[in-house]
Structures are given as structure tokens and as C-alpha cells.
Amino acid sequence: MTSPVASQGPAAPSSSIGQSPARPASGAPGGPGPDIAAESRTDLARRLLRVARPVIAPLGISVVCRLIALLLGVALFAVGGWAVAGRAGGEATWSIAATVWVLVAMSLAKGLFRYLEQFSGHYVAFRSLALLRTFFYDRLEPQAPAATEGEDSGDLLSRVTKDIDRIEVFFAHTLAPGLTAIVAPLLVLCWLGASVSWWAALVLLPFLVLVGGVVPRLGEASTDRAARRIRASRGELAQHVTDSVQGVREVLAFGNQEARLAGMARIEERIAEGQQTSSRVVSARRGLNQFLLGAGMVAMLAVAAWLHARGDIGTAQVGLALGTALGSFAPMLAVEDFAADLDQAFASARRVFAVTERRPLVAGPEARGRAAAESDGTGDVLVDHVAFAYPRPAGEGTDEGGPGASGPGGPSRPVVLHDVSVRIPAGRTTAIVGASGSGKSTLAALIERMWDVDAGAIRLGGADIRDLDLHRLRELVAYAPQRPYVFNDTVRANLLLARPGATDEQLMRVCRQVGLARFLADEPDGLDTRVGEMGERLSGGQRQRLALGRALLRDAPVTILDEATSQLDRATEAEVLAGIRAATAGRTLIVIAHRISTVADADQIVVLDSGRVVETGTYAELVPADGRGPGALASLVRREARPA
Numbered sequence: 001m002t003s004p005v006a007s008q009g010p011a012a013p014s015s016s017i018g019q020s021p022a023r024p025a026s027g028a029p030g031g032p033g034p035d036i037a038a039e040s041r042t043d044l045a046r047r048l049l050r051v052a053r054p055v056i057a058p059l060g061i062s063v064v065c066r067l068i069a070l071l072l073g074v075a076l077f078a079v080g081g082w083a084v085a086g087r088a089g090g091e092a093t094w095s096i097a098a099t100v101w102v103l104v105a106m107s108l109a110k111g112l113f114r115y116l117e118q119f120s121g122h123y124v125a126f127r128s129l130a131l132l133r134t135f136f137y138d139r140l141e142p143q144a145p146a147a148t149e150g151e152d153s154g155d156l157l158s159r160v161t162k163d164i165d166r167i168e169v170f171f172a173h174t175l176a177p178g179l180t181a182i183v184a185p186l187l188v189l190c191w192l193g194a195s196v197s198w199w200a201a202l203v204l205l206p207f208l209v210l211v212g213g214v215v216p217r218l219g220e221a222s223t224d225r226a227a228r229r230i231r232a233s234r235g236e237l238a239q240h241v242t243d244s245v246q247g248v249r250e251v252l253a254f255g256n257q258e259a260r261l262a263g264m265a266r267i268e269e270r271i272a273e274g275q276q277t278s279s280r281v282v283s284a285r286r287g288l289n290q291f292l293l294g295a296g297m298v299a300m301l302a303v304a305a306w307l308h309a310r311g312d313i314g315t316a317q318v319g320l321a322l323g324t325a326l327g328s329f330a331p332m333l334a335v336e337d338f339a340a341d342l343d344q345a346f347a348s349a350r351r352v353f354a355v356t357e358r359r360p361l362v363a364g365p366e367a368r369g370r371a372a373a374e375s376d377g378t379g380d381v382l383v384d385h386v387a388f389a390y391p392r393p394a395g396e397g398t399d400e401g402g403p404g405a406s407g408p409g410g411p412s413r414p415v416v417l418h419d420v421s422v423r424i425p426a427g428r429t430t431a432i433v434g435a436s437g438s439g440k441s442t443l444a445a446l447i448e449r450m451w452d453v454d455a456g457a458i459r460l461g462g463a464d465i466r467d468l469d470l471h472r473l474r475e476l477v478a479y480a481p482q483r484p485y486v487f488n489d490t491v492r493a494n495l496l497l498a499r500p501g502a503t504d505e506q507l508m509r510v511c512r513q514v515g516l517a518r519f520l521a522d523e524p525d526g527l528d529t530r531v532g533e534m535g536e537r538l539s540g541g542q543r544q545r546l547a548l549g550r551a552l553l554r555d556a557p558v559t560i561l562d563e564a565t566s567q568l569d570r571a572t573e574a575e576v577l578a579g580i581r582a583a584t585a586g587r588t589l590i591v592i593a594h595r596i597s598t599v600a601d602a603d604q605i606v607v608l609d610s611g612r613v614v615e616t617g618t619y620a621e622l623v624p625a626d627g628r629g630p631g632a633l634a635s636l637v638r639r640e641a642r643p644a
């Protein structure tokens with residue numbers, strides 16, 4: 001179904017949701033965000049450094065310490081070569097004892113600076129990882145619940161743990177080695193030119209450039225592609241394992257073990273292929289570098305011998321030149337050492353930023369350049385000519401197999417709600433009923449502003465909910481879903497989520513209102529009863545009551561129950577709903593129900609059919625006393641009365 005829906009509300013975006021996305025463009029709230037997959041490494045490095053700005057100072061210390069340690073390393077070879085060769089050639093250099101003492105002192109100093117470099121480097125790395133994790137969660141939170149709903153939780157977990165861990169390489173083993181690989185050889189070459197010969201410096205230069213600048217980039221495109229495949233497959237693997245563990249009952253019950261294992265083996269195979277590609281290139285690069293090191297030394301030996309034969313330099317300087325050359329390769333070889341890990345670090349950074357740079361689907365008025373409005377707080381809800389189609393899931397169509405760069409929208413999105421208009425009066429109970437898939441939960445989600453309407457508007461207490469501050473909106477609307485998430489904690493902690501300062505008396509009152517008090521009375525720990533992972537120690541009905549308790553604790557002007565009592569038997573459901581209605585007396589209650597009998601006494605019943613409002617009225621108005629009649633509610637009632 002892809003019919004165009006015209007914009008009707010004053011603040012509504014004007015577009016046809018069936019054919020073209022009514023979503024804001026990239027960069028705006030709800031837009032897809034920048035294309036991280038296409039960003040260069042320099043852009044990614046900039047992003048990483050922006051997040052790690054608070055640790056730039058210790059990073060500077062790490063770079064300076066590494067530079068000093070490297071120069072001391074080169075000097076060790078140079079001084080050793082100079083002293084030994086000088087003595088062998090009968091030239092006046094230092095005594096053996098003096099040389100040994102100088103070398104020992106330099107080694108100690110080198111060790112100290114190395115320690116300082118490592119210490120500050122790792123401090124930077126671990127602080128940066130902590131900053132990145134906080135940044136990740138901070139950016140993810142405003143995207144929820146719409147953009148994170150139905151997302152691969154295993155893959156997200158893999159991004160926030162494994163991928164962020166991988167980025168450690170960038171902070172701990174890349175920045176300092178990378179910067180010093182540029183500065184150290186420049187200083188060494190200048191010193192070699194000034195103290196031995198510019199010919200020697202000139203001969204050494206191309207070897208250093210090749211080892212540190214050219215070889216590490218050979219095959220970079222293929223190692224980068226392999227690294228991206230590996231990181232994406234690792235995310236997939238995490239998701240596969242999460243699914244297999246959480247669905248272990250189904251896997252065993254349907255004898256699906258072999259298929260799950262085969263699926264895992266296929267992902268592992270892809271990871272192994274990526275690793276092989278990477279190690280082939282890396283091995284070739286390392287072999288080539290060793291060759292260049294040897295060739296560089298031979299070239300240096302040749303030029304030193306030539307200069308010595310011409311009488312330009314003495315034997316000690318020959319030793320100095322050779323020692324310096326040997327020492328100067330160390331910082332350049334380090335580039336190749338981190339280059340391979342850097343591929344993985346950047347691939348991980350892409351996966352992290354693909355999530356963090358996604359724009360939230362709904363944004364507060366300030367982010368949309370509008371002044372915040374205020375609701376009159378009455379709980380009066382007006383759904384005004386609303387049309388809506390779900391955005392395509394984020395990440396659909398990306399090459400990374402997860403949430404990512406491509407945004408919502410698309411050529412054709414099925415319209416779920418068509419020109420829906422309903423007035424939900426303050427302080428009354430409104431029931432929304434209709435066949436499965438008719439759009440009841442979608443309407444509730446739009447009132448809660450999980451998504452924004454494509455056309456029309458929803459007003460709460462007179463204000464368009466898009467103009468209300470998001471925190472304020474959450475205070476005004478409490479929500480109990482059909483499948484609530486229950487934290488692996490106590491009943492008390494799960495309830496306090498809704499109101500952290502609630503007293504035990506308030507908690508017990510809502511427990512009584514939702515029929516949870518009897519269960520708690522039988523538990524020795526009462527409110528401190530632990531509910532287990534995903535509330536596994538509770539029945540489905542008890543889990544729902546816990547969610548209802550949370551919604552009541554919120555004490556909001558509007559409470560939405562989205563089939564929140566569906567797992568209770570008919571009699572209990574009626575009992576619990578009566579308790580909730582008493583508790584929310586004078587406030588707006590919106591009940592989405594499957595069983596019409598339980599909401600027959602609602603002040604208003606709205607019937608949805610295929611995303612359209614087909615009837616509105618009281619039960620008595622819509623269903624004749626004999627139960628006959630052509631009305632939509634009457635036929636739903638007859639269907640419900642039919643034996644299953």
C-alpha cells in the first residue's frame with residue numbers, strides 16, 4: 001500500500017510518504033548522518049581526536065618521551081660505532097671505560113623515557129577508550145527507542161566493547177610512533193649530514209622513506225577492505241552467538257543445533273579469509289622491509305668506505321655513520337608494526353561512528369530550530385489528520401552488515417496510518433481496538449513520540465508534541481508496553497526506574513493496584529525479590545504487572561497501556577484494569593486492547609481498521625444490545641465471542 005498522503009497539520013512536513021521519504025536530509029535530526037563508510041582515515045583520526053581531546057596533554061608527553069627514547073637509541077648505536085671504530089683505526093676517541101659508562105647512562109635514560117612513554121601512552125589509550133564508550137552511549141541514547149528498536153543487540157555490544165577496544169591501537173601505538181617516525185629521522189639525517197657527510201644522509205634518506213612511508217602502505221586498500229570485513233563479521237558473530245544463547249530453548253526444541261553451528265562456521269570462515277588476506281600482505285611488507293634494512297646498511301657501508309677512501313671522514317666517523325644508520329631504522333620499522341593493527345582500528349572506528357553519527361529520529365524543538373512550547377498539562381490528546389509509514393531500518397543497504405551510514409527512508413514505505421483523527425479527552429479512558437496489524441501500537445508510539453508523524457500533528461494539552469521538550473513529554477506520558485523489559489535486579493529497583501525517589505509505601509501501593517502485592521507477600525524478600533535476567537523468575541503476567549506498576553508510579557497526566565495486560569487471564573485482566581482506572585482517576589488513560597470485553601466500559605472506544613479510524617463512540621453507541629449490526633466494533637465483538 002503506497003498511497004500518497006497529503007500534509008494536513010500546521011507543522012507537518014509536506015511530502016508523499018508512499019513514494020518518497022518524508023525524512024529530513026542528512027545532517028538534520030532524523031536524517032541519516034554523514035557517510036562514515038566513505039570517510040578518509042584522516043577524517044576518522046580527526047573524529048577520534050575530538051572525542052579524546054581531554055587527553056591531548058598526556059598524549060604530547062608520550063610523543064616527546066618516545067622521541068627522546070628513539071634518539072637515545074640511535075645515539076647508542078652511533079656512539080658505540082664511533083668509539084669502537086675509532087679505537088680500531090687508532091684515532092683518538094673515548095677510552096673503553098668512558099664509552100661503557102656513557103652507553104650505560106644512555107641506556108638507563110632510554111629505559112626511563114621508554115617507561116614514561118609507555119605509561120603516558122597507555123594512560124591516554126585507556127582514558128580515550130573510556131571517553132569513547134561514554135560518547136557511544138551518549139550518542140545512542142537520544143536515538144532510542146525508535147532507532148535502536150529491533151537492532152542487533154549482539155552487534156551493538158560488539159561495537160561498544162570489542163570495536164572500541166580495537167581503537168586502543170590508534171591511541172596507544174599509532175600517534176606517538178607515527179609522529180616520531182617523521183621527526184626522529186629528520187633530526188638524525190640532519191645530524192648525520194652535519195657530523196659525518198651530507199652524502200651519507202642522502203644515501204640513507206630513500207631507504208628510510210621506503211621503510212617507513214612506502215612499504216607500510218603497500219596493499220593498504222586490500223588490508224583495509226579485509227579489516228572492514230573482519231570487523232563486520234565479528235559483529236555478526238556476536239549477534240549469532242547472542243541469538244543462539246538467548247534462543248537456546250528453541251534451538252534445542254527444534255533440533256536446530258547443527259544449522260546454528262554451521263551458520264557460526266560460515267562467519268568464522270569469512271573472518272579467517274579476511275585474516276589470511278591481511279597476513280599475506282603484512283608478511284610481504286615485513287619481508288620487504290628486512291630486505292631494505294639490509295640494503296640500506298650495505299649502501300651506507302659503501303658510501304662510508306668511499307668517503308673514507310677519499311679522506312673525507314676518519315674510521316671513527318665510518319663507525320658513527322653505520323651505527324646511526326642501523327639505529328635510525330628502528331622508528332621506521334615501527335610504522336609497519338602498527339600499520340596492520342591500524343587497519344583494524346580504523347575499521348572499528350568506522351563501526352563505532354556509523355552508530356554515533358546517526359541522527360536521532362526525533363529531536364527536541366531546539367535541535368529543530370524552534371522555540372519550546374508548553375503543554376497546558378491537562379492530558380488532552382488530539383490526533384489531527386495523522387499519516388505515518390515506518391522508516392526503513394538504519395543500516396539497511398550498507399556494506400557493513402549492521403546499523404550504519406544509510407539512513408531511513410527509501411523508495412517505498414508501506415503506509416501504516418492514513419489520515420487518522422481522534423480526540424482523546426483529558427481525564428477519560430479511551431480504548432483503541434482493532435484487528436491485529438491495524439496500527440493500534442503505532443498510534444500509541446506516535447503519541448509517545450517514538451517516531452514523528454509524516455503528516456498531520458499530535459497535540460498534547462494544546463501543544464504540538466514536536467514542540468515540547470522531550471524530557472517534558474516523557475513526564476507527561478507514561479507508557480506500559482506489551483513486552484516490557486525487566487532489568488536483572490530486584491522488584492524495587494525495577495519500579496524505582498519510573499520514580500527514583502519513591503518510598504516503599506508508594507511502591508507497595510502501586511503493587512496493590514496492579515495485583516502484584518499477593519506475589520510479593522509470598523516472597524521472603526518482598527520488594528527485594530530478584531527477578532532474574534529479562535525477568536525470567538517472573539511469569540509473563542507478573543512481568544507485565546511490574547511494567548504497569550512503573551507506569552502508575554510515573555503519575556503522568558497521560559498513561560498508555562499498549563496491550564499491557566495481554567498475558568493475564570480475562571478475569572484478572574478486568575480486575576487489574578479496574579485497579580488502574582481507579583489509580584488514574586481524573587487522568588487520561590489510553591488502553592490498547594485485544595479483548596474488547598475488558599474495555600467495554602471505556603468512556604470512548606476508537607476502532608482502527610487497516611490504519612484508518614472506522615468508528616468512535618461508547619460501547620453502547622457502537623454495539624446494539626442484541627450484538628447484531630454492521631458496525632466494525634460489533635463485528636469484532638462477535639468474532640471475540642466465537643469459540644476458538
Ligand SMILES: Nc1ncnc2c1ncn2[C@@H]1O[C@H](COP(=O)(O)OP(=O)(O)OP(=O)(O)O)[C@@H](O)[C@H]1O
Pocket residue numbers: 149390416434435436437438439440441442443
Ligand atoms: N517497528 C516497525 N517497523 C516497521 N513496521 C512496523 C513496525 N512496527 C509495526 N510495524 C508494521 O505496522 C503495522 C501496524 O502494526 P501495529 O503494531 O501498530 O499493529 P497493532 O494493531 O498494534 O497489531 P497487534 O494487535 O498485533 O499488536 C503492521 O503491518 C506492522 O508490520
